[in-house]
Amino acid sequence: MTSERSVPPTISEVAAAAGVGRSTAARTLGGYGYVGQELRERVLEAADRLGYRANALARSMSTGVSQTLGVIVADIANPFFGGVVRGISDAAKARGVETLVLSTYEDLAEEIAATNVLIDKRVDGIVVASAALDAASAGHIQEARDRGIPVVLVDRAVTGLHLDAVVIDNRDAARGAVTRLLDAGHRRVGFVWGPPVEERPRRRRELIDLAARNLWTDGERLQGYLDALDDAGMAFDADLVMVGAKTEEHAQVEVERMLDLESPPTALFCTENDAVTGALRALRARGVRVGADISLIGFDDSSWAAVMEPPLTMIEQPTLALGTRAAEVLFAAIDGESGAAELHTLKTRYIERSSVAPPPAG
Amino acid sequence: MTSERSVPPTISEVAAAAGVGRSTAARTLGGYGYVGQELRERVLEAADRLGYRANALARSMSTGVSQTLGVIVADIANPFFGGVVRGISDAAKARGVETLVLSTYEDLAEEIAATNVLIDKRVDGIVVASAALDAASAGHIQEARDRGIPVVLVDRAVTGLHLDAVVIDNRDAARGAVTRLLDAGHRRVGFVWGPPVEERPRRRRELIDLAARNLWTDGERLQGYLDALDDAGMAFDADLVMVGAKTEEHAQVEVERMLDLESPPTALFCTENDAVTGALRALRARGVRVGADISLIGFDDSSWAAVMEPPLTMIEQPTLALGTRAAEVLFAAIDGESGAAELHTLKTRYIERSSVAPPPAG
DNA sequence: CTGTTAGCGCGTTCAG
DNA sequence: CTGAACGCGCTAACAG
Numbered sequence: 001m002t003s004e005r006s007v008p009p010t011i012s013e014v015a016a017a018a019g020v021g022r023s024t025a026a027r028t029l030g031g032y033g034y035v036g037q038e039l040r041e042r043v044l045e046a047a048d049r050l051g052y053r054a055n056a057l058a059r060s061m062s063t064g065v066s067q068t069l070g071v072i073v074a075d076i077a078n079p080f081f082g083g084v085v086r087g088i089s090d091a092a093k094a095r096g097v098e099t100l101v102l103s104t105y106e107d108l109a110e111e112i113a114a115t116n117v118l119i120d121k122r123v124d125g126i127v128v129a130s131a132a133l134d135a136a137s138a139g140h141i142q143e144a145r146d147r148g149i150p151v152v153l154v155d156r157a158v159t160g161l162h163l164d165a166v167v168i169d170n171r172d173a174a175r176g177a178v179t180r181l182l183d184a185g186h187r188r189v190g191f192v193w194g195p196p197v198e199e200r201p202r203r204r205r206e207l208i209d210l211a212a213r214n215l216w217t218d219g220e221r222l223q224g225y226l227d228a229l230d231d232a233g234m235a236f237d238a239d240l241v242m243v244g245a246k247t248e249e250h251a252q253v254e255v256e257r258m259l260d261l262e263s264p265p266t267a268l269f270c271t272e273n274d275a276v277t278g279a280l281r282a283l284r285a286r287g288v289r290v291g292a293d294i295s296l297i298g299f300d301d302s303s304w305a306a307v308m309e310p311p312l313t314m315i316e317q318p319t320l321a322l323g324t325r326a327a328e329v330l331f332a333a334i335d336g337e338s339g340a341a342e343l344h345t346l347k348t349r350y351i352e353r354s355s356v357a358p359p360p361a362g
Numbered sequence: 363m364t365s366e367r368s369v370p371p372t373i374s375e376v377a378a379a380a381g382v383g384r385s386t387a388a389r390t391l392g393g394y395g396y397v398g399q400e401l402r403e404r405v406l407e408a409a410d411r412l413g414y415r416a417n418a419l420a421r422s423m424s425t426g427v428s429q430t431l432g433v434i435v436a437d438i439a440n441p442f443f444g445g446v447v448r449g450i451s452d453a454a455k456a457r458g459v460e461t462l463v464l465s466t467y468e469d470l471a472e473e474i475a476a477t478n479v480l481i482d483k484r485v486d487g488i489v490v491a492s493a494a495l496d497a498a499s500a501g502h503i504q505e506a507r508d509r510g511i512p513v514v515l516v517d518r519a520v521t522g523l524h525l526d527a528v529v530i531d532n533r534d535a536a537r538g539a540v541t542r543l544l545d546a547g548h549r550r551v552g553f554v555w556g557p558p559v560e561e562r563p564r565r566r567r568e569l570i571d572l573a574a575r576n577l578w579t580d581g582e583r584l585q586g587y588l589d590a591l592d593d594a595g596m597a598f599d600a601d602l603v604m605v606g607a608k609t610e611e612h613a614q615v616e617v618e619r620m621l622d623l624e625s626p627p628t629a630l631f632c633t634e635n636d637a638v639t640g641a642l643r644a645l646r647a648r649g650v651r652v653g654a655d656i657s658l659i660g661f662d663d664s665s666w667a668a669v670m671e672p673p674l675t676m677i678e679q680p681t682l683a684l685g686t687r688a689a690e691v692l693f694a695a696i697d698g699e700s701g702a703a704e705l706h707t708l709k710t711r712y713i714e715r716s717s718v719a720p721p722p723a724g
Numbered sequence: 725c726t727g728t729t730a731g732c733g734c735g736t737t738c739a740g
Numbered sequence: 741c742t743g744a745a746c747g748c749g750c751t752a753a754c755a756g
Contacts, residue, residue: 007510008481008509010732010733010734011733011734012733012734015743020742020743021742021743021744022734022743022744023735023736023742023743023744023745024741024742024743026733026734026735026736027735027742030734030735032735032736033735033736033741033742034741034742035741035742036741036742039741039742051505053478053481053482054482054733054734055482055484055732055733055734056479056482056483056484057419057422057423057428057483057484057732057733057734058423058732058733058734058735058748059733059734059735060419060734060748061419061420061423061732061733061734061735061748061749061750062733062734062735062736062747062748063734063735063748064748066419068483075448076438076444076447076448076451076463077441077444077445077447077448077681078444079439079441079444082438082439082440082441082444083439085438085439085463086437086438086439086465089438089463089464089465098462098464098479098483099462099463099464100460100461100462100463101438101447101451101461101462101463102451102460102461103448103451116415117418117460119370119415120415120416120417120418121418121419121430121460122417122418122419143413147370148369248665274665277665277666277668277669280669281668281669284669302666303610303636303639304639304664304666304667304670305666306639306643307639307642307643307646307670308666308669308670308671309670309671319439372748372749372750373749373750374749374750382726382727383726383727383728384727384728384749384750385726385727385728385729385750385751385752386725386726386727388749388750388751388752389726389751392750392751394751394752395725395726395751395752396725396726397725397726398725398726401725401726416749416750417748417749417750419748419749419750420732420748420749420750420751421749421750421751422732422750423732423733423734423748423749423750423751424731424732424749424750424751424752425732425750425751425752426732
């Protein structure tokens, strides 16, 4: 029976128990200012005996620092963001800072609400993978900045926002992957995942405009796809790009549609994990064999990709590094050491396995 | 140029701007007590004009309620916990409460540190998937309780701790899965994943003791495996259970070892996602075909399991429900509506696909 | 209905 | 080196 009390002891109680003034106790327990050897020990002993634990809330109130940073991502259950968040919180923990994570599920209204919550909680900084498409829809981010809270973007830069951003080389990665496909001899390469529009853009120009007005990652990857086509002097065929809802189910629908074309794709470039599984469902439904009848390259490597039949060639994103880098940039800003806003681009890794082969003869 | 100030306006400033007393402003902005129609509007207008936003820290200090709950899991990047956390934060958000997530990576020391942080931040409640094996190593959880912070366990109950816990029917699920394998005619069923001991337990009794002294989930699943064997009147063979590090790599090593036995398993029961991929690596390395040469059932369904060749039969865990339920139980405790500690068991779902077949003839 | 007053627990001058 | 006194921004009794 330790008969603990349900209300935690305050620093004053510790001081009383130790027979010293409040501020002497505060100084030793807070680790600042001068305290004599003897009193310090008495305070420590009393604190230990009473089970004293500083009230972080009260401390934050008077210091104005919460030792907490906020992270806003689309979906914490997505392994990609899981990795990013882990990277951030690892870096934060190393600095003695906690991490508050909020999910928005790609909803801008939720993102705004999340930002307000973080502002209200007086976090020391914010890392956000924003769903905002441009500066005009990023007022909430501007507001955080105006209130003196440093913000860094991760995974997705927002065009027009003069802010630090940590992203990967989406465009180059996509271009490289599609080029590999082209080099293997493919002339018909399907692009799987977004943009989320109803009408299929028929002209190259429309598609580029669309890319520019879309989520950073999607747009960049689409541009990379077009780059590769350009490099090879090939025309773009609207029928080979997926449009509509970005879900596994719809990816399947779109790939099945492509397979039914008169001149179906002989290779697929999938820009998301769910795009890969959706495409695989379509291939299975149509009895098309990966690596033999069709080639495939996906984004977001996962352990299962290596045990597929055949093992899938994938582009791996440095999720942890994305997070730790974002945290570093944020800490620099918090410490007032940051200069002009910068775009930090991390490299992806092309993992070659067995899902790419020359197109079937004929 | 909106020329925002970097220090946010306080409620007193709003009151001054509106020409009313602080508490009138506080009452309208805080949404409590009576305020006249006209003054209320003046306050609202002033607050809006100044861009007032309540300081949640200060509010928490005086109310003693932080409107925040803490969640401690092993690894936020693990899709399983990702789902649980999402379930919790969805339920929390619906209640206007925020969620603080901390990862421990299965390290008890980290878990204790995380608990202390949450106590210091005065969260209103804690949900934890604890790595503690018994009440003796769960002192930190007791301490939170002693300080009046409700705690509910999720995914893993801790034997000896008189606390609400929300878990799945691990033992039944394992027993059911292994029974299916046995019913299909298999006599040699390998158990893949844990316990993490050096020496392979030779007797059934030792294994049961081990199960009892291990992580809740692991132990229960192992018991279920033994149950199924008992039901079928079959003897347990120590060579068919994996021991050692719980990693994908080691699972591969252990499965390869099993395949090299004089009498290798004709079926595998994998109790984790990484156990499945590890096992698949081993099968690939040995040229053993799933569904033909060997049957397999895994835990933790994921979208990729459905597109494997053949599609994998899996046990799906209700991750979101686990989270929402844990949150509900926690809220009940916070509201003082909870009775005696209870073990809430959620059902898993057996998803039959094509990785189970009769053992090969011969 | 409204304004005044007193804390919440801690950090931080500022005399002693 | 120590302790008293004030303030952070807000809620909550309390009179008016």
